[in-house]
Amino acid sequence: MDQASGLSLVEGTGPDTAVGEVLIMSADISAAAVGEFRRIAHANLRAGVPCRALFPDSARLSGAARALALAGARVRTDTEVPMEALVLDRRSVVLPAERPGASLVSFRLPGMVTATAGLFERAWRTAVPLGPSDLPESGEDEMLTARERDLLVLLCSGSTDESAAVQLGISVRTVGRMVADIMNRLGARSRFQAGAKAVDRGWLLAEAG
Structure with a gap:
């Protein structure tokens, strides 16, 4: 470590450790450096250290974000994330390091x-929190989560966004995001078409019956 600058390269021999809390934020959950962030987070979670992670909304469908949540991290997403940092x-x-020979740099x-x-x-x-109901019950990323299915x-059945938000205990903004995600995954042009396609795929089989 350079004592004058307060900078050191993080070696790949083992994860850095925390005692109080680990914070992660990244605009690109698939970036190589963020993979190292997640490795450090998982190591600290196994040691009982709390972790919070902040990713873009697109990461709600990411196995990496879900793995952190299942490991005990508190995960949230937003439309924009300011930077990559741990x-x-x-x-x-x-x-993320810009120097040759190192993937991360610590300040x-x-x-x-x-x-x-x-x-x-x-x-x-x-x-917006990524909670247990946002995680797939079957382990298949293409399936609806329990909350998405309820929505x-x-x-x-004719509920408005406002009514659905109240019944599910989420915000109207979150309802809009979830509907957009579902329609995109189904390739649907309308909510009615999304419902029909979900039934065709068996995603709403229990409710439809």
């Missing part, structure tokens, strides 16, 4: 740590 115990910030500069953690907390407050049943 914060350990509010004492160091790990970023222990108090000002940088405080600013990065602050960005995370501001984004976290308005992000589609409500909408197909």
Whole structure:
């Protein structure tokens, strides 16, 4: 470590460890450096260290985000995520490295740590949680989650977005996001068509019967 700059390269021999909490944020969950972030997070989760992760909305369909949630991390998503960063115990910030021979670089500069953690907390407050009902029951990514299925049943039965949001305990904004995701996955041009295609695929078989 360069004591003057507060900078060190993170070696690949083992994950860095935390005691209090691990924070992850990334706009691209598939990036190589973010894979290292996830490895560090999983190692800390196994050691009982809490972890929070913030990803873009597209990551709600990602196996990597779901794996973190199933491992015990609190995961949220938003339309935009400000940067790629890992914060350990509010004492160091790990970023993707631009130097040859290293995938990550760690900074222990108090000002940088405080600013990065602050960005995370501001984004976290308005992000949408990825909860147990957002995880696939069958383990197949193409299937509807329990919450998505409940939403589609409500909408197909004539409920408005506002009514469905109240019944499911989520925001109208989240309803809109979920409907857009479902329609995109089904290749549907309307909500009615999405419901019909879901029945055809057997996604709503139990409710349809």
